[in-house]
Amino acid sequence: MDAAELIEDYTPGDFWFATSRHTIFGSGSRLTFTDTDVSALSDEVPAALAGNPGSLAVGVLPFDTTATPGYLVVPETVQVTGPAHPAAAGLPRLTIDGPAAVRAVPEPVGHVEAVARAVRALPDRGLRKVVLARALDLEFPAGVPVRSVLHNLVKDNPHGYTFAAALPGDRSLIGATPELLLSRSGRRVVSHPHAGSAPRSADPVTDRENAERLASSRKDHVEHAVLSEAIVETLRPFCRNLHVPSSPSLVSTPTMWHLSTMVTGELVDPDVTALHLAGALHPTPAICGSPTEEARQLVGELEPFDRGYYAGTVGWMDAQGDGEWAVSIRCAEVSESRLRLYAGGGIVPASDPKAELDETSAKFQTLLRAMGLDL
Ligand SMILES: C=C(O[C@@H]1C=C(C(=O)O)C=C[C@H]1O)C(=O)O
Numbered sequence: 001m002d003a004a005e006l007i008e009d010y011t012p013g014d015f016w017f018a019t020s021r022h023t024i025f026g027s028g029s030r031l032t033f034t035d036t037d038v039s040a041l042s043d044e045v046p047a048a049l050a051g052n053p054g055s056l057a058v059g060v061l062p063f064d065t066t067a068t069p070g071y072l073v074v075p076e077t078v079q080v081t082g083p084a085h086p087a088a089a090g091l092p093r094l095t096i097d098g099p100a101a102v103r104a105v106p107e108p109v110g111h112v113e114a115v116a117r118a119v120r121a122l123p124d125r126g127l128r129k130v131v132l133a134r135a136l137d138l139e140f141p142a143g144v145p146v147r148s149v150l151h152n153l154v155k156d157n158p159h160g161y162t163f164a165a166a167l168p169g170d171r172s173l174i175g176a177t178p179e180l181l182l183s184r185s186g187r188r189v190v191s192h193p194h195a196g197s198a199p200r201s202a203d204p205v206t207d208r209e210n211a212e213r214l215a216s217s218r219k220d221h222v223e224h225a226v227l228s229e230a231i232v233e234t235l236r237p238f239c240r241n242l243h244v245p246s247s248p249s250l251v252s253t254p255t256m257w258h259l260s261t262m263v264t265g266e267l268v269d270p271d272v273t274a275l276h277l278a279g280a281l282h283p284t285p286a287i288c289g290s291p292t293e294e295a296r297q298l299v300g301e302l303e304p305f306d307r308g309y310y311a312g313t314v315g316w317m318d319a320q321g322d323g324e325w326a327v328s329i330r331c332a333e334v335s336e337s338r339l340r341l342y343a344g345g346g347i348v349p350a351s352d353p354k355a356e357l358d359e360t361s362a363k364f365q366t367l368l369r370a371m372g373l374d375l
Pocket residue numbers: 131133179194195196197258286287329330342343344345346347363
């Protein structure tokens with residue numbers, strides 16, 4: 001069965017991870033690991049996989065790994081097939097009945113105020129960058145049509161990582177992110193951090209202008225450098241031959257332009273697993289800030305909600321320690337009848353609060369489009 005057909009078998013609770021290389025689909029749970037200690041998970045999961053060469057562990061780490069448990073399962077069955085695209089582009093678009101209610105958390109004006117406070121707080125607290133997010137709560141009294149949303153997300157997103165993962169309490173995390181936190185294949189390690197953003201436009205001239213403005217924006221290059229430096233600093237002790245391009249590249253999703261840097265390296269110790277490296281990198285300044293602890297503190301003061309599994313990581317690891325972990329952004333947490341959608345952006349001293357609000361609105365489009373909504 002190819003991935004475009006496999007998507008029809010998805011039901012909430014399953015694991016779905018589609019990349020341009022392959023599609024991983026896991027069902028049921030043979031073992032479950034849940035812990036607020038990432039280093040404990042990094043020990044327990046490989047130990048449980050050892051001796052089962054074909055087995056995989058799949059799941060999520062939250063934004064705040066000390067407050068919210070990481071959640072990984074060894075599925076009963078795993079199917080690995082080729083990439084969903086190009087076949088998925090030919091899937092029909094599924095119609096989704098609109099939500100009964102939509103609520104912004106905070107209201108847009110509240111996010112503008114929070115960004116303005118963050119801009120003022122940065123120099124006072126010695127921060128180079130902080131990432132602030134907002135949420136949209138959508139109510140679907142007849143139940144969130146998770147499979148249809150995932151189907152449309154897969155159809156719309158040929159690149160990056162389109163995912164659905166089980167969360168504790170019969171909830172799911174669903175989204176399509178462009179950003180790779182970490183992959184490991186044998187000794188080869190890759191991280192593809194993204195920071196610096198501009199919206200896509202249906203008008204090709206405006207679209208090109210947005211891209212060019214981003215490519216030459218000093219503010220966005222500063223925001224990006226804070227991130228790429230942190231990734232390199234964390235990976236350096238683990239790697240030899242770390243390759244870091246001297247300047248970021250312009251990349252796009254169907255809804256956003258970004259600056260990105262493809263970092264590659266070779267592991268010194270081949271026993272260091274993908275999950276261990278992902279845990280060492282997380283939370284990066286793509287979704288938290290720098291310095292990390294001070295930024296996390298400011299996020300807690302300025303955001304009126306718990307991020308849960310947004311701005312964490314989602315992925316898989318096998319018995320050899322290979323795996324892929326994507327940054328869980330452009331995503332929503334789904335329960336029976338409620339979908340909470342999140343979007344954030346990096347704030348540096350040169351950030352403009354209204355532009356930051358617009359950036360989060362543009363980032364919501366990944367999920368809103370998949371639901372056929374124009375909000
Ligand atoms: C935090 C998000 O995105 C991150 C923030 C970016 C930015 O500030 O420019 C760009 C890509 C992501 O690393 C999000 O989409 O919610």
